[in-house]
Amino acid sequence: MARFSGPEGVESRTAGVRDRVSGSPMDVNARFRVGSVSKTFSTVVLLQLVQEGKLELDTSVNQYLPGLLPDDRITVRHLLTHRSGLADYTNAMFADTVPGFEAVRNRVFSHQELVDLSLSEPRTTEPGVAYKYSNANFVVVGMLIEKLTGRPLADAYERRIFKPLKLRKTSYVHPDTRIKGLHVRGYLHPDAAGEPLVDSTEQTVSWAQAAGAVISSPADLNTFTSALMRGRLLSPAMMEAMTTVTPTDATNTRFYGLGLRRYDLSCGVQVYGHTGTVQGFYTYAFSTRDGRRSLSAVANTSNHGIANTALGGTLEPAFCGKKPV
Numbered sequence: 531m532a533r534f535s536g537p538e539g540v541e542s543r544t545a546g547v548r549d550r551v552s553g554s555p556m557d558v559n560a561r562f563r564v565g566s567v568s569k570t571f572s573t574v575v576l577l578q579l580v581q582e583g584k585l586e587l588d589t590s591v592n593q594y595l596p597g598l599l600p601d602d603r604i605t606v607r608h609l610l611t612h613r614s615g616l617a618d619y620t621n622a623m624f625a626d627t628v629p630g631f632e633a634v635r636n637r638v639f640s641h642q643e644l645v646d647l648s649l650s651e652p653r654t655t656e657p658g659v660a661y662k663y664s665n666a667n668f669v670v671v672g673m674l675i676e677k678l679t680g681r682p683l684a685d686a687y688e689r690r691i692f693k694p695l696k697l698r699k700t701s702y703v704h705p706d707t708r709i710k711g712l713h714v715r716g717y718l719h720p721d722a723a724g725e726p727l728v729d730s731t732e733q734t735v736s737w738a739q740a741a742g743a744v745i746s747s748p749a750d751l752n753t754f755t756s757a758l759m760r761g762r763l764l765s766p767a768m769m770e771a772m773t774t775v776t777p778t779d780a781t782n783t784r785f786y787g788l789g790l791r792r793y794d795l796s797c798g799v800q801v802y803g804h805t806g807t808v809q810g811f812y813t814y815a816f817s818t819r820d821g822r823r824s825l826s827a828v829a830n831t832s833n834h835g836i837a838n839t840a841l842g843g844t845l846e847p848a849f850c851g852k853k854p855v
């Protein structure tokens with residue numbers, strides 16, 4: 531399903547079902563797991579703490595979490611730009627998609643356990659040298675938020691983003707496995723063709739936490755990315771920092787800033803937001819730089835290239851007015 535909000539109003543599209551057993555149709559008012567779109571929520575909270583003088587972007591993480599990381603050169607900015615070199619433990623964790631998921635779906639990890647999983651693998655780059663995406667970076671961001679606020683991550687999200695923006699369908703309930711209220715069930719594709727889909731809706735998402743455990747809705751994601759781009763959550767200086775990007779691949783159309791992706795579309799429009807992949811759900815949540823146009827799109831499946839490609843194909847029609855392929 532997809533929801534587009536712009537000066538001309540709101541348009542939404544749905545297809546298929548939100549529950550394969552009941553056959554209930556996809557519903558644009560339903561909630562779902564947003565995966566790494568959570569990283570942008572976490573970044574907003576951390577940058578608010580930077581604004582409040584509680585930490586500095588170019589200071590060593592170990593200054594705030596003494597002894598956590600084996601390299602004092604790793605800074606807060608390195609975490610937010612995926613340039614820390616911390617390995618992404620999910621590559622090994624989910625190498626075998628369904629067994630990997632089943633092994634962790636009800637597990638509750640401590641932050642330290644996840645950091646230790648990352649540190650058990652070689653670093654992927656010298657700090658600051660190259661972009662190497664890693665969930666571990668945002669596990670540490672979650673640790674920083676809890677250390678500097680003295681409160682659970684959920685409180686920071688609620689007080690600093692969900693409540694001020696009235697995101698009534700957005701929540702962070704880790705380690706509760708349920709998606710409360712009207713929601714979409716998610717279906718994980720196994721690696722082997724012909725194997726049955728796995729209903730992956732209920733899980734703790736403890737393997738991700740600040741890197742991927744937020745639950746939201748299409749309208750709330752439109753509101754969030756639009757409000758962010760309109761400067762309702764961060765100062766102009768902090769927005770400048772967040773939207774200062776570097777390329778993430780050779781296409782020169784995909785970029786990453788601070789916990790934020792920028793995609794440059796064929797019509798010259800640049801959109802900012804994040805993508806998300808969590809078992810059973812693919813999500814795109816993007817806005818134009820002025821926040822006037824926003825798209826949120828979700829498929830209730832994952833580990834399925836066709837669905838992911840289809841989601842990626844929503845940006846051009848939404849923001850460039852091109853007919854879907």
Ligand SMILES: CC1(C)S[C@@H]2[C@H](NC(=O)CCCC[C@H](NC(=O)C[NH3+])C(=O)[O-])C(=O)N2[C@H]1C(=O)[O-]
Binds near residue numbers: 626663807
């Ligand atoms: C960079 C990404 C794509 S991966 C990263 C994070 N999601 C994960 O790390 C989960 C990976 C396993 C998901 C699982 N896949 C497998 O198990 C494959 N063996 C599936 O498809 O459900 C997220 O979300 N990010 C996406 C992002 O930022 O868009």
